[in-house]
Amino acid sequence: MPVAAVWTIWSSNFSTGFGPSTSTSHLGTLTMRYLVLTDIHGNLEALDTCIADATTRRFDATLCLGDLVGYGADPNAVIDRLQALQPLSVVRGNHDKVACGLEQAEGFNAVAKSAARWTFDVLTPEHRQWLADLPEGPHIVDDMIEICHGSPFDEDAYIFDELDAVRALKTSTRPLCLFGHTHYPVTFELAADHFDTVGPAAAGEMRMPLRAESKYLLNPGSVGQPRDGDPRAAYAIVDTATRAVELFRLRYPVEQAQAKIVDAGLPDVLAQRLAVGR
Numbered sequence: 103m104p105v106a107a108v109w110t111i112w113s114s115n116f117s118t119g120f121g122p123s124t125s126t127s128h129l130g131t132l133t134m135r136y137l138v139l140t141d142i143h144g145n146l147e148a149l150d151t152c153i154a155d156a157t158t159r160r161f162d163a164t165l166c167l168g169d170l171v172g173y174g175a176d177p178n179a180v181i182d183r184l185q186a187l188q189p190l191s192v193v194r195g196n197h198d199k200v201a202c203g204l205e206q207a208e209g210f211n212a213v214a215k216s217a218a219r220w221t222f223d224v225l226t227p228e229h230r231q232w233l234a235d236l237p238e239g240p241h242i243v244d245d246m247i248e249i250c251h252g253s254p255f256d257e258d259a260y261i262f263d264e265l266d267a268v269r270a271l272k273t274s275t276r277p278l279c280l281f282g283h284t285h286y287p288v289t290f291e292l293a294a295d296h297f298d299t300v301g302p303a304a305a306g307e308m309r310m311p312l313r314a315e316s317k318y319l320l321n322p323g324s325v326g327q328p329r330d331g332d333p334r335a336a337y338a339i340v341d342t343a344t345r346a347v348e349l350f351r352l353r354y355p356v357e358q359a360q361a362k363i364v365d366a367g368l369p370d371v372l373a374q375r376l377a378v379g380r
């Protein structure tokens with residue numbers, strides 16, 4: 103969709119949707135460095151690499167945007183790792199819902215369906231219950247941030263184009279809405295006089311300052327199954343003191359994650375795609 107067409111959609115009814123805060127959240131007054139993880143998909147090697155890197159950079163709390171499991175061979179260990187971080191907010195993803203038996207795999211392709219069935223079988227009853235208890239997004243984290251899996255208007259919707267991004271930005275009630283689901287790192291910025299899209303960067307490290315007058319919709323990219331042609335694991339840190347998002351891409355032991363997928367009897371294509379980031 104041409105940008106000009108998008109302009110007419112949102113400029114006719116522009117509202118940032120935030121101003122003087124009415125939130126009573128105690129976190130609203132704190133400055134925090136949030137570790138942001140999404141679409142881990144049972145890839146323990148990728149998750150451990152991201153956590154180790156984030157630890158050297160310091161973070162205060164963890165936010166997880168869903169899809170902890172499905173596709174990868176380590177669903178239980180991934181849940182254990184995330185629980186150990188004592189995350190401040192976690193919302194469920196579509197794979198989490200199917201893998202714990204909350205929903206049927208109706209919308210899934212054959213490969214996703216077979217991985218979901220495998221995951222359901224190997225999950226411990228405790229982990230299945232923990233996934234089933236995860237809240238639906240969006241979830242308000244503090245005065246600056248809200249998180250969701252797919253979009254703030256529908257937890258299962260995919261935000262790929264600018265039309266959906268504008269709808270999400272108008273639905274979001276915070277200056278920064280973090281989302282996942284597409285496994286594609288992208289940032290949409292909406293201000294009174296412009297709309298910008300920033301796609302994935304080749305750099306392993308990128309800092310994105312957030313303008314006070316803009317609203318942002320940001321996908322940090324997938325930890326465990328990137329799909330932007332870059333096989334490196336992706337994660338972000340949001341620093342509310344400096345008002346910036348730090349985006350990272352990291353090499354991790356892909357071969358190890360692939361070998362576990364093959365050994366588990368999961369579809370080979372799930373191992374192959376990790377090498378190419380598709």
Ligand SMILES: [Zn+2]
Pocket residue numbers: 141143169195197283284285
């Ligand atoms: Zn996902």
